[in-house]
Amino acid sequence: ALAAAESEADPVALVDALRARQLACCAPEGLAERTALAARMLEAADALGSAWVEMWGRLWRIDTLFETGQLRLVQRELTGLGSCLDRLSSPVGRWHYLEGAATLALATGRFADAVRLAREGFKLSSDMGHPAAIGGLSVILSQSCLHVGLDQSGLAEMYDLIPAHLRPEAVDTTQGVATIFPALTLTLIRLFQGDRAGAGTAYALAGPIRSWTPSPAMRMAAWGHALPAAIGLGRTRDIEFLAERFEPFRGQHVANGAGSGTYMGPVELQLGLAAAALGHLDAAVEDLAAAVTTCDANGARGYAVQARVEFATALARRQAPGDLDEAAAVLDAAASEAGQLGMVPFTSRIGLLRARLPAATAARSPLSPRELEVARLVARGLTNKQIGQALYVSERTAENHVQHILVKLGFSNRSQIAAWSSEWRATDA
Template sequence: RPVVVALDDLQWADDASLHLLRLLASELADLPVMVLVTARDPEPGSPLEGTLGSLTGRTGVTILHLPALTTADVAEYLFERSDAEAAAWVHRQSGGNPLYVRELARLLAEEPVPQEWSSTWLPVELRALLTRRMAQLDEPALAVAGAASVLGDEFDVQVLEQLLGRSVPDEIGVSVQRGVLLLDPDAPGSARFSHGLMRTALYSALPSARRVELHRRAAELLERDGALEREEQLGELALHSLRAASTPDERRRAVERLRLAAHAATRRLAFDEAARLLRSAAATARLGPAAGEERAAIEVELATAEFGAGFVLRAVETARRAVELAEQAERPDIAAAAALVVSGVGDTQTLPRLLSLKERALRSMPPKPTPLRVRLEAQIAHLHADLYSPAEAEAASRAALQAAEALGDHAALVDAITARHFVVSGPDGGAERDALGARMIELGQNPSAAGAAMWGHLWRVDVALELGDLPRAHAEEAELARVVERLRRPIADWHLLMVRAGLALTAGRLDEAERLAHDARRLGYRLEDFSVVGVTYALTGEIARLRGTSDEQADLLALVERVTYPIAKVDTAYIVAVLGDLDVARRLHDQVKPFIPTLPVDGRWLPTVCLFAQTACELGDPDGAEGCYAALLPYASRCIAGGAGSVACTGSVSTVLGRLTALLGRTEDAHRHFAEAIAVNRRIGVAPYLAEALLHWSKLLAPEDPAAAQPLAEEANAIALRLGLRVVARESASVLDRVREGAGRTGPDPLTRREREVAALVAEGRSNREIAEHFVLSERTVETHVSRILTKLHLSSRTQLAAWMLARD
């Protein structure tokens, strides 16, 4: 019987234990025994190093050198406990050491991640461990390593020697031997700390006066070397200046350099770095002697960087502080600039705060039309349209666009066109939205309005999906991808992921759509805009509805309680109704029912009414069906997609019209609408929604015309089996059974008794070998059975066979 012996932490073993291990290794090669040993990298010259050396190359001995964890490994370990920024920080601090990663992960929820690279934050649990490692250095080496910690995780040895005014090869050598420092063989003269926590421990141990002195000397060296003229060194110079600042003049100089470095980072689209630098600038400016208007300007720059990095809530709060400071300094222009920073978000809890902030800034502006005033008026019109009604913002959006045209200012035009787009985002505004999108793409050619092109392509994707023009939607997606690559902004990445996820869903590539939606969701949580997280749940909820699974139903229901948009409630109601939770579906449906007749006809109107109508059909509730039918009938030739940010094209509106008229007992109208829906869905290539239209028509036809229903149900079933649409597969199989019973025949089973038995075990997930053992057959015979079954059923995989069996049973 095989035996496994595990020996952990062998680095603590005494000489006798190591000797025993060497003896065991020579005796166990031919025995069913595995000795599994774990140990840290041995200290040079230690007994463990000698033992491992003597075992190397022996028969039956394998030595595995485990590399440090990568940033991706750390992110996977942290999973939902943290975001990408924190994962990168943990990796940087730990150097990929699993012990340090574990300790940092445990403490991460209790203490914030430090923003500056020179932070002295250090978990108490690790301090003792690192202190023991530092104690292995002699006094000269410890002093040099401490000075090096001021320069960062990586440093140039020559710069360190300039900082100390002497040569330090012996001290560097001792630190390398003790594992505190590492030399880079590919970069002679460069060194780095073995992990960031060691550097932090050394830095925190420096006396405060010594730390300030070293930072001041480092800043002087950089300035003497021309760092002010080299953008790549501005950040380093700024941080040394900040750490050395102890007088008003030094603080003023530090703030100037921090802002210069932040501007350089912004030009590189490194918004996270710019935000970190500007947070330090704002905090330092608060200490004096910066004037109120300078502090307000810094806060505007910080809000802009935070918004660019995707930190929406932080940017809103920073903009609020900037407006207050600008008002105190009697600078309405700075207040306006602050209020304009955050736009284009959809979180219902954030929008009222933004509207209040923008209206507050507008009240302090002179009445004369200026680019800042027109931009504020445009953004306010957009928010009124979003929060209340597009009709209320109609006149304001037109006026803002006319004023922007008269001024000829790019930024004003972008904001005015954006506001106008939302006002006309309903299904009647497609042509104007298309033209506005083209205008935004044109404006986006100007570097100062690069983000405009992203919105232009997104709007044109919406138009294409509403018209069912999928080739055009794919062409716009390709152009969007090129724009997003240039922008390098998280919100742009999110939009691209969602467009791609929606197109994959529309085509029936559910696995791909789900993967992209989950990628977008992870990014959405970082963006601090709850609406973008909700949109990802809408898409994965639709995938779950098609698959007949309810894995995320609890999360979806918790999410929908937070939002006020009717579309979120009707979407969730439809999903849970199809999945069988009719009580919850009816509760959500009834909450929205009173508001449907008076919904503003904006970009959410068409999908909202379609989802409400489909839920009514699932619940068998004709109340309001006639009104929905009358409202939707003018758009029978359209596809179900939103005009203000489509998730996907979910097929022809005629499918909904067919279901409504079937619910109302108007059979002839239902037949006509279903025929139109099937023709449209087949032409544009939306396979999942073609299958659903076929299913709904076959269910209507089955009682009165089984012969006509059968081919519809068969095609729906074939598509469903191919795409994994379990609900359609099950219901279409049920229609086929009823049709055959109604015709007085059940139809011959295409499989033999043995083939059906084999298919049943395949559906349970059994392998060919397990099936062979079950029936006492050869594995080759089972392979032949499975191949013949797939051929008979026109299937191509065991997964499809499992779905076929589920649908039949």
């Protein structure tokens, strides 16, 4: 059809054929061709003077920029898309814009903005009666939950909004576009709630992993959302299956091929997570180190924290010469960024990992001797005033010590200091 439209030199037919071809190439394998199709669509928009055609060309380009990890260029395209939409006044276009902006916010560690934009998009698409309304919100909150936790993401509250006919117990996962996602969302919620049995039941509702049939555009998203569920449940064969799916796409990033909504960092991060879960520590260390480098370079701040913490964990498990010292240094680099981004699950993990590093690294405490003493008093439940009295310093000085400890460890509250201090004392002993 595309060849026929080109031979007829009919610009309207060419646009229709380009749209069909873009969907035909929306699987991860089609990235290179879709990059060229986006450029051709924008050329057609110029020839026709059509803001509607320009909108699609820019949306396609945004997809490919996420898939190649070029996050800094996404904002430029979103700006151009916004100007285009000003000429259209299209609610569909506005929804796509909000979904793209939410995905970029998520990718760059602006989690509150991501949730706000996703909720705005949900309201707009709900008002339109769009069937994908809840899916667009769910996918953003699910990814946010992995970095900031269940409560801060609002994922559990969102799940209550899923219509009855889309809930996992009512869906045939062998049919439809994205029918595994409700089950994976519920699995993630149950894992965060500490309900492993409930998570297993929810995961089973998605059906056997080899029977899944997500749309080609959403294969990466399906694999990326399935991996933490499979790891959390210890499903070795599913982890192996997912690693095999990701392997051919090294150098790409986990994103959708037709429409924003998913960005889960470089493929090497997923491969490193899978390798670590399978006990392949050399491969895990290599892939996670590569993920750290990639995320630092493209500005994926939350994924850089995640990659560092997983990298440090793999190093501490492997314990080759120099691994423990490198793990401690990697955790130091992750701590303050995790604290700044509000990544509570990771600040907690960093504190526990530091405390559990073998005694060979005990001398590498990030705290000064005085701060260690203050941390021990915090663990005993003393207030700043009581700490000052115990150490013969002012309450203000004690408060400053506590603040310095929070910053150094990347924590947000005193209970995290208490947990860290207890773990540290056990390791030191």
